[in-house]
Amino acid sequence: MLKFDVVIVGSGLAGMTLALHLAERCKVAVVTKRDLLEGSSSYAQGGIAAVLDTDDTVEEHIRDTLVAGAGLCNATTTRFIVAHSKEAIDWLIDLGVPFTRDATHQTGYHLTREGGHSHRRIIHAADATGAAVTTTLGQKLKAHPNITVLEEHIAIDLITSKRLGLEGRRAYGIYALDKQADRVVTIAAPHTIIAAGGAGKVYLYTTNPDTATGDGIAMGWRAGCRVANMEFIQFHPTCLYHPHSKSFLISEAVRGEGGILRLPDGTRFMPSHDARAELAPRDVVARAIDFEMKKHGLDCVYLDISYKPAHFIREHFPNIYAHCLELGIDITQEPIPVVPAAHYTCGGLVTDLAGRTDVDGLYAVGEAACTGLHGANRLASNSLLECLVIGKAAAADILATPPGTQPAIPDWDDSQVTDPDEEVVISHNWDELRRAMWDYVGIVRTNKRLERALHRIELLREEISEYYRHFHVSNDLIELRNLVVTAELIVRSAMERKESRGLHYSRDYPETLAEAHDTVLTPQR
Structure with a gap:
């Protein structure tokens, strides 16, 4: 049995944020089913939405979020997260995250704009923000003496009072499969955090990595947690359509910087669907593409930014440019074939603003949780912000909460099962x-x-x-x-x-x- 003060299931931005905020006073385990940086956060291209420009306001960011959320966002949650956005970004900058700079801008950083936003408020690291953030934080995690990273471990189930035959409804840790040793380990902790991401792999086509299998949501549900708004699955409008490229996202920022959606004959179609055209929220754009593909019997549509200067495209979208070029698509000269794909789980385990679930000692943060921020449709680049703000709030709540008494926990019992006959x-x-x-x-x-x-x-x-x-x-x-x-x-x-x-x-x-x-x-x- 492994014993910690806190066990975190998932190593994306939510899990990393919690671990770093807790580590000065707690022994923390971060359980991740592949390596530390393999998760949806690392794949995030666009950036993090935050009120950083003096021309922007918290009220306007809130309004944009509420509009995108189609009347279903929790107003209190939205205000709390947006109001703490600058503080969250300052924390990342202090940790050394290399956001793209712009000496001409008052903030010293380049801010881009994405669909549904009324201002340029997306701080980013070129077109690989998630990788830059998680790489920086990951180095801090691995160097911290109070943080143990358990790679190649997949959580099986929560250890709960019900499972142990005790009164109440409380979590005491997890059982996890150590994939390299091929054995189940018991990880006991008075505080357990589900930060395991979303469920994009439930769909045939998705922008998510293979790890996004809804583990945290399913574990929380089996443990007795309510779930909310699971019907709201965000389909990203623009996933690269190519037989030799799997799940490659074409960032929202391409449309934010002027990318135009066209039919194969070059006809632009978004203005006939919405006055905001390519800058409409994701649900509107995804439905428009789906409509045009079905109407014309198309395998894909095309996103065209080739009319922009080549140096502008290479500077702002270096990774997208390089990846497409490897496949024979020069985006400075020709449009990008794209299709919608499952991208983000807006619903999840019901939590409060400190990440607390219905089960005592159990928290959920990030895509596995439903705080009410995203409503019926997530506003672009609000997800990483939610990880940062709620992650810090959850850490503060854990530090302020007495750990309680840990009961005796039995080892995993697999004495009644056999090896599978055919997989x-x-x-x-x-x-x-x-x-x-x-x-x-x-x-x-x-x-x-x-x-x-x-x-x-x-x-x-x-x-x-x-x-x-x-x-x-x-x-x-x-x-x-x-x-x-x-x-x-x-x-x-x-x-x-x-x-x-x-x-x-x-x-x-x-x-x-x-x-x-x-x-x-x-x-x-």
Whole structure:
């Protein structure tokens, strides 16, 4: 058994922020299922939204967030996070994050603009902000004597009072599979944080890395936490469409800097869908692209920034330029083929502004959580900001909370299971689940599609549960078990919403209701 003051599941920006804020006074374990920097945060291209310019205001950033969120953002949460945005960026700068500079700007940094924002307020490190931030923070983590990074460990389940046969509802740590040793370890801690990211891999096409399998959301649900607004899955409008490129995102900032969406014949189409054209929020742009692709029978549309000076493109989008060039696409000379792809989970485990869930001692921060900031549609570049602000608030709450008494925790018992006879069951169910979600629970939904999806998911859930009961756990089995839970939560949430709002568009309920309500699901306890 490993014992810590705090165990953090996930090593993205949320997990790193918590670890660094806690480490001076706590022994912290960061559990990550691959290496430290393998997660959605590292892949974030655009940047972090914050009120840094004197021409910008907290009120305007709040207003933009509320507009994008289609009436469903929690106003108190939004104000809290936006009001602490400059403080969060200052912390990163103090840690040495190399944001792109601009000597002509009052802040000393280049600020870009993205869809849904009324101002240039996105601070960034060229077009690889996430990598710059997580690399900088990752170096601090690995050097800190109070932080233990457990790479190649995947969390299986939370250790709860219910699991231990105790009164109350509390978390005491996790069981995790050490993939290199192929054994399950017990990690005990009075404070447990789920910072495991979203669930993009529940869909066939996604911008997310392979690690985004809804682990934290599924674990929290099984432990007794409510989930909210899981129907709001953000599809990024512009994922590179190329047979030899997997899940490569074309940043929102390309449109922010003047990129134009065109049909194969060169016709610009966004102005006919929305007055904001390419700078409309992501849900509007993704639906417009989906509409045009279906209308014209297209495999993709094209994002064109080639009319800009070549040096401007190479300077602002060096990684996108280099990656496309490797595939034979010179974005200074020709448009980029793009399609929408699942990108961000706006819902998640219900938390307060300190990241506290329904289970004592259990916190959720980042994409696995639902604070109410994103509403029915996340405003671009607000997600990393949420990780920073709520991460710091959660750390403060943990430091102010007595740890309590840790009970005796038994080791993982796998004496009644055997090695799997054939693992084709896992790969087949994985593929069937993701295809069903893509076909039936995508950008445009209907009652019939959702019913079909739920029927297939229920059958798959039973098969996966039976397999889990009989065989030793593996990385793929753990992820599949979590994916099917997350898929069911998405579908059941979508079936609850009898309207179209933000990222949830239903042909059966095309109107938006006058009053906005969260969709909250409560597990059987």
